[in-house]
Amino acid sequence: MTSSTPLPPEGHGLPQEIIDTIIDTVSDSTTLKACTLVRHDWLPRARQNLFCELSFPPATLRGEERWRSDYEEVLRSVVMDVAHSNIKPPLSAAVRRLKLHFTDTSSELGFLEITSQLPFKNLHAIELLDSDLYRFEDHDQDALFLFLRENPSLKELRLDGVNSEPKKFLHFFSRLAGLQLQLRSLYLNDFFGYHDDYHEPESTFLHSLPLLSNPPALQTLALHDVSRTEADIFVIPLLTTPSRFFDLSCLQSLEFKFPFIESDEAILKMCGATVMRFTIKGIAHRIHDGVILEKCFHHLSNLVRLELHSVHPDRHGIVLLLLEHVPILRRLGQLSMQFVKAPSRVRDSSPPYTSAEWALFGEGVDSKVDQLMQTSNPSLKHITLDIPCSWKNVTEERIREYFPKTNSKAVLEVFRIQDS
Known part of the structure; x- marks a missing residue:
């Protein structure tokens, strides 16, 4: 069987589609990094795998005190570095999974406003760790949803170590469901809610949220470490009201x-x-x-x-x-x-x-x-x-x-x- 794809000048290489398959299979690993040192023509395709995930701050530095005190400044520098990088293909296109670790003070430092400046347009997954949704004011959420709107390919959202209040939690997901119609996977892990002052009847608040004619149809759902109280007040309304949040009929x-x-x-x-x-x-x-x-x-x-x-x-x-x-x-x-x-x-x-x-x-x-x-x-x-x-x-x-x-x-x- 012959291939219509021309071979490299050396005459002993593989068709490009096979090379691309190999690179995508090896994905992000030291093996792929070593191969790109030998075969520079692998580099553009390899970058799509080597830089497919960005985690901030890096795991090796996450525990250092300076990252807690200079969080806003360091994140702003990352925004500038990514925006002005000359790497081809650009990092804004290569990064498909974004993981953001909050600190104790990051919510008060306009964290989401800075995040909204990240120049990513091709994200398939976003993971927020140790986030306090209950501390996000409307303008903070506006910045986040502006960022999400720039990523129409987003399919997966992970919230790990989430703290929230019932109204802000449900309001957040109401906006998310209305904006990200293509969302297919939702992960809630280690969830903790603040609900001592929650006295408004559930039905009254839910009815105040907008109706969705075409809610996102989730295919994957994960719930870990959710207590009975949090499940009753937060999760059940979220997952059993498809007209205002998510459709689970195709899960x-x-x-x-x-x-x-x-x-x-x-x-x-x-x-x-x-x-x-x-x-x-x-x-x-x-x-x-x-x-x-x-x-x-x-x-x-x-x-x-x-x-x-x-x-x-x-x-x-x-x-x-x-x-x-x-x-x-x-x-x-x-x-x-x-x-x-x-x-x-x-x-x-x-x-x-x-x-x-x-x-x-x-x-x-x-x-x-x-x-x-x-x-x-x-x-x-x-x-x-x-x-x-x-x-x-x-x-x-x-x-x-x-x-x-x-x-x-x-x-x-x-x-x-x-x-x-």
Whole structure:
């Protein structure tokens, strides 16, 4: 097969579309940086990956005191450097993900006004960390939304460590939903709300927000570390009022933190039928409610992939509870379990387990997983176990011995991953 793309002058190179694919696959890594030193013609395409994400301030300097006191000045210098850079393609086009870490004083320093001057026009994702939405006045939000308006390709918003008041929180998302119609992913993590002075009836305030004829249709939603109070006052109104915020009727991927609470079940009742991928994180708590769990799983009638992340050793009771409810998911095709790193001490084992194997698969977890491959889940075809490298005495060969039914059907995958 011949290619219409001409080869480089050396005559032994690859077609440009293959080179571009290689660069995009390698993405942002030291390997790509090394390649660009040898092949300068790779540089323009490589820059799109090497500079695809900008995080301010950099992680290596985030803890230094001078960054806290000179935050506004340093950010302003970044704005000037990016705006006047001669790099081709320009950084304003190459940067597609922007991460902004707030400080204790940044909200009071006109932080958002400075941010609005960043010359980025091609952002696909924005992440705000440790932000205080309740301290943003209207002119601050105006500056932020002016910046968002300049990025029509924005698909993802992440808020991590968010503090807010109910009215300002809902007002913020009302403006966001009305402006960013193409938004498809929303992540709320470690959310804390100020609501002691919130006395206005919920319906009265919600009805004061504008109606949306074409609200953004979210495809991915993640909620982590949201308490019952915050869920009732902030999250439920946000996610159950599509005429004023977001449409969840096409939601495909959903992430919750374990254990589930009543608001989780309310959200799943509304959108669970369309969810294809469900991720449960933080499986470390001893407290759980089997009734809520069962209700949640019943709403996931078309779920194809279930992922259990941050599974802690010695939480056999919780893992068994989850596995006992997996047969409810009749269309489940893939089950993934990702374990956390090994603790300094693991429980004493019972033969034939080693102590490490007992911590992972004791109390019948292994047999419960193996039973899933029988008639209870006719669609289940793949089970994946991600075992951190710190579990040194747990070998793939030994693991497969504990899952004879699953292993005999050649559907068990075992990966060794770096400790998170």
